[in-house]
Amino acid sequence: xxxxxxxxxxxxxxxxxxxxxxxxxxxxxxxxxxxxxxxxxxxxxxxxxxxxxxxxxxxxxxxxxxxxxxxxxxxxxxxxxxxx
Numbered sequence: 736x737x738x739x740x741x742x743x744x745x746x747x748x749x750x751x752x753x754x755x756x757x758x759x760x761x762x763x764x765x766x767x768x769x770x771x772x773x774x775x776x777x778x779x780x781x782x783x784x785x786x787x788x789x790x791x792x793x794x795x796x797x798x799x800x801x802x803x804x805x806x807x808x809x810x811x812x813x814x815x816x817x818x819x
């Protein structure tokens with residue numbers, strides 16, 4: 736494997752800072768890159784997210800109605816006397 740001087744400098748810096756070997760720096764970097772890629776791959780595409788939200792976002796009709804009522808009650812409780 737061939738690395739440019741900037742990458743080698745960064746690896747050396749991190750190895751000293753973290754007090755680990757250069758190989759450990761590489762392992763951690765690859766592991767993190769893999770985790771970030773996996774997480775990104777699991778996220779829905781924007782149109783998929785919109786479809787999901789328009790279909791209720793995972794709430795049942797009963798849960799949605801209960802949530803609406805809870806929000807309505809909170810708003811009513813926070814009104815000033817002159818707003819009634």
